[in-house]
Amino acid sequence: MNRHHHKPRLVNLLDDFAFGGVSRGLGIFSSQIVADAADCSVVAVRPDALIAPRLDADIIVVHFPPNWRRIAFLLSLRVRNPQARIMHVEHSYTRAWEALKVEQKGRFRLMLRIALRLVDQVVCVSCGQADWLREVAQLPWHKVDVIYPHAENPGxxxxxxxxxxxxxxxxxxxxxxxxxxxxxxxxxxxxxxxxxxxxxxxxxxxxxxxxxxxxxxxxxxxxxxxxxxxxxxxxxxxxxxxxxxxxxxxxxxxxxxxxxxxxxxxxxxxxxxxxxxxxxxxxxxxxxxxxxxxxxxxxxxxxxxxxxxxxxxxxxDCGLDRQREWARLIRRLVPRQARPIGVPVTA
Known part of the structure; x- marks a missing residue:
């Protein structure tokens, strides 16, 4: 059998397509540098979804913040996509946000610990956020990466x-x-x-x-x-x-x-x-x-x-730097593309 290797398939999951920083930042996955590392696409998820879709993906990137309801979704995502590496990008939660907006900090931090143990890798958008999240979610250092976001603004x-x-x-x-x-x-x-x-x-x-x-x-x-x-x-x-x-x-x-x-x-x-x-x-x-x-x-x-x-x-060159960082992370998560083209995903 001729087993041709393929580029990893990366699927971004988004539940809010409002024209804000998160959706604008997804443009980085259309850049040539990232496209050379993976075939990238975006899938919409309902904000109230409990059951995750089955996806033809080697890497699944979740772009919405976890909460108690989302734990069921993340568990379903893991069960229905056992072949995929699951990555969570934390765009929202921070130390200052928690101090101002969270009354029951122990309960909130428990939710973070449970939710983030269901993913393989966490990407934070700043070092300050990463330091806080490692602390409150008790994440090991190797599980957290920092990649600053970037959205193209010509001129x-x-x-x-x-x-x-x-x-x-x-x-x-x-x-x-x-x-x-x-x-x-x-x-x-x-x-x-x-x-x-x-x-x-x-x-x-x-x-x-x-x-x-x-x-x-x-x-x-x-x-x-x-x-x-x-x-x-x-x-x-x-x-x-x-x-x-x-x-x-x-x-x-x-x-x-x-x-x-x-x-x-x-x-x-x-x-x-x-x-x-x-x-x-x-x-x-x-x-x-x-x-x-x-x-x-x-x-x-x-x-x-x-x-x-x-x-x-x-x-x-900060835009190019971000593209290269994402490409490196993708190649690290899926160093070999063992699934040949045309072989379907089973779950």
Whole structure:
């Protein structure tokens, strides 16, 4: 019998196709580098599903967070797909999220331990998230990988760097969902309190907190709302630096996009945000206007220029790096493609 080897078949499972960071990030599986490592596809799963599908897959990647109900789904996924390596990508849960949103932490951590023992590998989207998840879910080091997410936004890496020598107000950009997670009210409140003198604040996005944020901004001539951001490069072209005041943030795609655009970043001290900073900006407590004012006062034009160049360098080829990391992980999980083409999967 002529046994031809095949590329591994990788199936991404997604239960929410809203145009957010998770669904945008799936584009990496269509890149040539990852496509050379595996034949990738996406399968939709109902959020309330208890029975998993049988899949013609060597690797199954789960992109939704576990919960008690999902344990039954994961068990079914394991039983119905015994030939597949199962990988879970944790996009949502973090240390800061748990501290703010989980009352019964012991019960929550028990759920994580049970759920994540049903998968072969866990991918975290930041080192901070990985450290926390290893701790609370009692995961061995070898079972956890860190791959930063990435979504293509054309034009970011070719934007001209800001000109900080001009005598004009600095433009601080912030964008994302108008949701409590993003902490935009803290940024607006600090700006209204005078913590960011000589600056204009431009806020992009939409969401359930829009009325509250607009009311907080009042009639300040130095705060404006840009609406939904369809062109990230176009928005960032008009910004000198970018603030990310989130209450929790597994990674922080906004910070990565800002760095690609060569914009210094000001980020909150939570989860995956600080590890993006390096020399590209500052880690700042946005809930403390006095501390924010003291930190911002250290940013003269020369230092901002150094940060902008460091930001651009730190994100150079980051999309290619992520593609290579996924390809390496796929090849590590399925080092040999032993199932010949045309031989069906049995479960």
């Amino acid at each position: 970011l890496c070719t934007l001209p760097l800001p000109d900080f020598s001009c005598e004009r107000p600095l433009v601080i950009g912030a964008y994302g969902r108008f949701h409590e997670q993003k902490g935009l009210e803290n940024l607006i409140g600090a700006h209204r309190a005078g913590a960011l003198p000589g600056t204009e604040l431009v806020i992009g996005g939409f969401g359930p907190m829009e009325d509250e944020l607009r009311q907080l901004a009042g009639n300040s001539p130095d705060i404006r709302f840009a609406g939904k951001i369809d062109d990230v490069a176009g928005f960032l072209r008009g910004c000198d630096l970018v603030a990310v005041p989130s209450r929790w943030e597994a990674y922080g795609q906004v910070a990565c996009e800002a760095r690609e655009a060569g914009r210094p970043i000001l980020v909150a001290p939570v989860d995956g945000l600080p590890e993006q900073v390096g020399s590209a900006g500052l880690v700042i407590d946005f809930t403390n206007p006095d501390a924010l004012a003291r930190a911002f006062a250290t940013l003269d034009n020369q230092r901002l220029g150094v940060m902008a160049r460091a930001a651009r360098r730190s994100a150079q």
